[in-house]
Amino acid sequence: MIAVRLPTVLRPFAGGAERVEVEVDGSPTVASVFAALEAEHPALRRRLTDEQGAVRRHVNIYLGNDNIRDLSGLETKLTEGDELLVLPSVAGG
Amino acid sequence: MSEAVLLIGTKKGLWIGRSDAARKEWRLDGPVPELEMQGVYAVGIDTRGDSAHGARLFVGGTSEHWGPAVFHSDDLGATWAEPPEGSIGFPADADASLERVWQIQPAPAGQPGVVYAGTQPSALWKSTDGGVTFELVTGLWDHPHRKEWGAGFGGQAVHTVLPHPTDADRVSVAMSTGGVYQTTDGGQSWSPRNQGIQAKFFPDPYPEFGQCVHKLAAHPDVPDRMFAQNHHGVYRSDDAGAIWKSIADGLPSDFGFPIVVHPHEPETVYVFPLVADANRIPTEAQCRVYRSRDAGSTWEPLAAGLPDVSYAPVLRDAMTVDTADPAGVYVGTRDGCIYASADAGDSWTEVARHLPDVLTVRAAVVG
Numbered sequence: 001m002i003a004v005r006l007p008t009v010l011r012p013f014a015g016g017a018e019r020v021e022v023e024v025d026g027s028p029t030v031a032s033v034f035a036a037l038e039a040e041h042p043a044l045r046r047r048l049t050d051e052q053g054a055v056r057r058h059v060n061i062y063l064g065n066d067n068i069r070d071l072s073g074l075e076t077k078l079t080e081g082d083e084l085l086v087l088p089s090v091a092g093g
Numbered sequence: 094m095s096e097a098v099l100l101i102g103t104k105k106g107l108w109i110g111r112s113d114a115a116r117k118e119w120r121l122d123g124p125v126p127e128l129e130m131q132g133v134y135a136v137g138i139d140t141r142g143d144s145a146h147g148a149r150l151f152v153g154g155t156s157e158h159w160g161p162a163v164f165h166s167d168d169l170g171a172t173w174a175e176p177p178e179g180s181i182g183f184p185a186d187a188d189a190s191l192e193r194v195w196q197i198q199p200a201p202a203g204q205p206g207v208v209y210a211g212t213q214p215s216a217l218w219k220s221t222d223g224g225v226t227f228e229l230v231t232g233l234w235d236h237p238h239r240k241e242w243g244a245g246f247g248g249q250a251v252h253t254v255l256p257h258p259t260d261a262d263r264v265s266v267a268m269s270t271g272g273v274y275q276t277t278d279g280g281q282s283w284s285p286r287n288q289g290i291q292a293k294f295f296p297d298p299y300p301e302f303g304q305c306v307h308k309l310a311a312h313p314d315v316p317d318r319m320f321a322q323n324h325h326g327v328y329r330s331d332d333a334g335a336i337w338k339s340i341a342d343g344l345p346s347d348f349g350f351p352i353v354v355h356p357h358e359p360e361t362v363y364v365f366p367l368v369a370d371a372n373r374i375p376t377e378a379q380c381r382v383y384r385s386r387d388a389g390s391t392w393e394p395l396a397a398g399l400p401d402v403s404y405a406p407v408l409r410d411a412m413t414v415d416t417a418d419p420a421g422v423y424v425g426t427r428d429g430c431i432y433a434s435a436d437a438g439d440s441w442t443e444v445a446r447h448l449p450d451v452l453t454v455r456a457a458v459v460g
Contacts, residue, residue, distance in 0.1 A: 010159070042177045047159035050190035051182035058158045088158040 002033050003083040006044075010086065013044040020044075024078075030061065031074040033084065048086065058091035095460045097415070098169055099423060099444065100150060101431060102133030102453035107152055109170045110444050114458050116421050116435040119444040127164055127173045128154045134410070135163075137197035138457045139224065141205060147459035151224055153194030153210070161191050163210070165224055169459070181210060181218055181227045187234065189214055195252040196410070197224065201313065204261050211251030215242055215268045219280065230280040233266070238285070238302055242271035245305055245324075252409060253306075258313035265309060265319070265334060272304035273321065273334055286334030291326050293370075307350045307409045312359035318388065320362050322352035322409075325370060329389050340389025345376035351412035355437060356420050360388045363414075363422060363438065365407040374404045382412075382424060384438050398441030399432055410453040417458040425451025 003021050006014055014020045022036035037045040049055050053074065061068045062085040068076045099110030108123030131154030139149045150166040163180035164173040183189045193213040200207035208224035211217055216234050218227035242249055250268060257263035262279040272287040285302035292304045305324035317333040326347050328337040341347035346366040355361035362385050367373045375381060380403035381394040405428035415421040422434040429448035432441045
């Protein structure tokens with residue numbers, strides 16, 4: 001199980017949940033978590049990545065204190081029980 | 094009982110004006126929670142269906158954080174929905190992702206369920222399920238000119254879609270930059286239709302394509318007569334876009350963004366002149382809609398009820414008409430004001446002020 005914690009603004013796209021859990025077989029990565037989100041919460045996944053799979057420019061995803069962009073991006077390896085934190089960056093005018 | 098609905102898309106969300114069929118007094122709902130903090134560049138009203146409320150509403154919003162999305166409403170904006178899979182998304186082999194929806198245009202009455210959308214990057218989309226989901230029109234996307242279409246300040250987008258009123262195979266689009274393109278075979282092949290339209294920003298000011306056409310309009314009773322507000326230049330074509338001729342004489346400036354045609358008078362057309370490319374404020378710093386009742390031969394400023402001092406431009410999709418009689422005309426400004434006329438522009442009333450920049454408006458009397 002991998003958990004994804006959501007900011008308030010995204011919770012309506014996950015049935016109101018602050019935290020969603022997804023089951024990912026094998027060696028989980030951020031990309032495979034997104035693929036699992038696509039099945040259960042497609043409207044949430046669309047707000048995190050574009051239709052080609054890239055994380056949206058002003059969306060930050062943290063594993064612990066590390067932005068996944070500073071790790072291996074979508075290929076960042078995860079382990080059972082990890083929690084990803086989604087935070088909007090400062091943007092928007 | 095009939096009621097009037099006015100969709101107002103702004104840089105920071107959606108508002109909805111409501112009135113009765115007379116359209117004299119308006120009240121304002123909003124901001125709509127689903128569109129909070131979203132740039133609403135496209136709204137649409139589809140009055141063709143058999144919805145209990147007389148219309149399906151559309152809105153295309155873009156969140157700087159969470160990307161673009163298209164919603165529809167079958168209860169005149171009380172609730173909004175999007176399909177689980179999303180409305181618009183580029184296929185994997187297109188190697189592109191949707192940045193913004195600029196236009197949501199229901200097709201004419203003879204094509205039930207068909208709704209078009211224009212987007213950034215420049216692409217045309219067609220829905221056959223009433224605007225819930227859209228498919229990429231690959232004939233335009235695969236056009237050999239596409240790699241040469243440029244991006245203006247607003248981005249590179251198909252911002253106007255003009256379906257022919259009776260021939261489902263004929264559709265015109267306008268893009269900035271790129272100009273006017275037209276299909277006569279249902280979207281398989283597309284030809285540039287820009288002859289006579291100037292592109293002052295190129296060494297050759299009359300290229301085959303690449304013009305920055307800001308808006309395109311036509312009356313359904315006279316579909317081959319088309320009007321264009323260009324990035325400098327106001328034009329009319331009498332042959333479906335084959336050749337364009339200037340109708341800017343009599344206007345204080347040929348720069349501006351919107352152009353719309355009266356719903357019942359094919360010769361009546363409206364523009365909102367700005368000083369110039371290099372000075373995008375209303376001419377003489379006055380909020381004035383200009384109207385021609387002879388297809389562009391002569392123009393008159395419309396002033397009654399509009400501010401005598403204004404520095405706020407009107408963007409390309411922020412002027413519209415309804416189809417009621419007498420015709421309603423609506424203008425939204427970049428300083429967040431909405432002005433409405435229920436007498437084809439003779440007099441105006443302020444519907445709203447102090448909204449965020451108005452990007453798009455659509456209105457209809459429904460029910």
